[in-house]
Amino acid sequence: MTIPLSYYIVLSGIVFLTGVVGVLLRRNIIIILLSVELMLNATNINFVAFSQYFHDVAGQVFVFFALTVAAAEVAVGLAIIIALYRARSTINIDELQLLKW
Amino acid sequence: MEQAFFFYFAFVIAVAAVFVVAVRNPIYSALSLLIMFFHVAGLYVTLNAEFLAAVQIIVYAGAILVLYLFVVMLLNLRQDDRYHRQWPMAAAVGSTLVIEAIILTVMKGWTSPVVAPGTETTVGGISNTAAIGDVLYSTYMFPFEVASLILLVAMIGAILLAKKDIGGDAPQL
Numbered sequence: 001m002t003i004p005l006s007y008y009i010v011l012s013g014i015v016f017l018t019g020v021v022g023v024l025l026r027r028n029i030i031i032i033l034l035s036v037e038l039m040l041n042a043t044n045i046n047f048v049a050f051s052q053y054f055h056d057v058a059g060q061v062f063v064f065f066a067l068t069v070a071a072a073e074v075a076v077g078l079a080i081i082i083a084l085y086r087a088r089s090t091i092n093i094d095e096l097q098l099l100k101w
Numbered sequence: 102m103e104q105a106f107f108f109y110f111a112f113v114i115a116v117a118a119v120f121v122v123a124v125r126n127p128i129y130s131a132l133s134l135l136i137m138f139f140h141v142a143g144l145y146v147t148l149n150a151e152f153l154a155a156v157q158i159i160v161y162a163g164a165i166l167v168l169y170l171f172v173v174m175l176l177n178l179r180q181d182d183r184y185h186r187q188w189p190m191a192a193a194v195g196s197t198l199v200i201e202a203i204i205l206t207v208m209k210g211w212t213s214p215v216v217a218p219g220t221e222t223t224v225g226g227i228s229n230t231a232a233i234g235d236v237l238y239s240t241y242m243f244p245f246e247v248a249s250l251i252l253l254v255a256m257i258g259a260i261l262l263a264k265k266d267i268g269g270d271a272p273q274l
Contacts, residue, residue, distance in 0.1 A: 003107045006206070011111045013202050015118045017195055022122035024191035030127050030173055034134055037165070038118050041141055044157075045114075052148040057232045060153050061241050064233075067160055068248040072255030074165050078172045079262035085176050086265075 008049035016042035029084075029091045033077050040070045103147065110144045113137070127173045131166060138162045152230040 015038055022035030044063045051059025085091055117137035121130050138161045145154035237245055 002103050007107065007111070010202070010206075011114065013198075014115050017198050018115075018118040018122055020198070021191050021195045024194060025188055026122065028127060030169065030176075031122070031130055034121055034127075034130055034169065037134065037161075038121060038137075041137070041161075045141060045144065048145055048148050048150050048153060051150070057229075057236050058240075060150050060229075060233055061237050063150075063153055064156070064237070065244060065248055067156065068251055071160060071165060072251050074168055075255045075259040076262065078168055079259040081172060082175070082263045091176065 005049060005053050008045060012042040012045040012049075015039075015045070027092050027094055029081050029093055029096075032093070033074065033081075036073070037070065040066055106147050107144070110140045110147070113140045114144070128170065131169045131173060134169075135162055135166050138166065150229060152233055 019035045019038035019042065022038065023032050026032055026035070044066055047059040047063045047066070051057060081091055084096065088096065090096070114137055117133045117140065120133040121137065124130050124133060138157060142154040142157040142162075145151070145157060
């Protein structure tokens with residue numbers, strides 16, 4: 001293996017950081033969910049890189065579990081967005097302040 | 102050669118990730134995420150995780166992203182989406198993380214730790230898919246069952262949340 005592990009960690013750090021900035025910066029709920037997907041993918045890259053590095057397949061198994069949770073999150077999140085849009089006809093988070101004190 | 106592949110995939114992944122956040126139209130955002138998913142799958146192939154690469158394309162690109170595109174097109178959004186007022190917070194968090202990463206890199210240097218000896222789940226002579234199946238159905242049997250439960254709950258929850266009316270007396274959101 002000619003590529004050092006640190007390269008993968010830096011790559012996943014960049015992608016994770018982009019996801020964090022997207023969650024904080026955007027107003028559209030759909031883009032925020034997409035940014036969460038970015039963060040999940042960054043962790044998955046890390047898992048697989050370490051799995052290859054330690055010659056241990058357990059890391060890849062955990063990617064499966066992360067994938068399951070991501071699928072569940074998307075299904076429930078998009079259902080919530082549709083319900084919200086039906087009730088408020090907006091998905092701009094500045095106008096959805098019901099839970100804000 | 103390996104490095105060329107890695108740098109290609111890494112570059113496209115990073116650029117596509119930035120596009121996901123920066124582009125205004127949500128459809129372009131989703132399509133950029135699609136490109137990123139494909140390149141992450143390519144990265145998995147270079148990491149000897151062929152089965153995961155296939156699953157990444159099937160589940161992420163095939164299922165999750167199609168769901169996103171459906172919702173984006175269903176909601177028929179106007180393009181009045183601007184950046185959030187929270188951008189100072191985003192800049193603070195982002196720059197903190199970047200500085201932390203730089204400090205860690207400088208302090209630790211770029212040397213790699215020693216490779217640990219193989220554990221019981223070592224990838225032996227068998228193929229990647231067989232190794233994953235072996236571990237998934239023996240060591241991680243219980244988490245696997247829990248994952249199926251999570252999927253069931255998510256399915257029921259999504260149907261209940263997105264349904265218009267349940268017998269006429271559904272709670273109004």
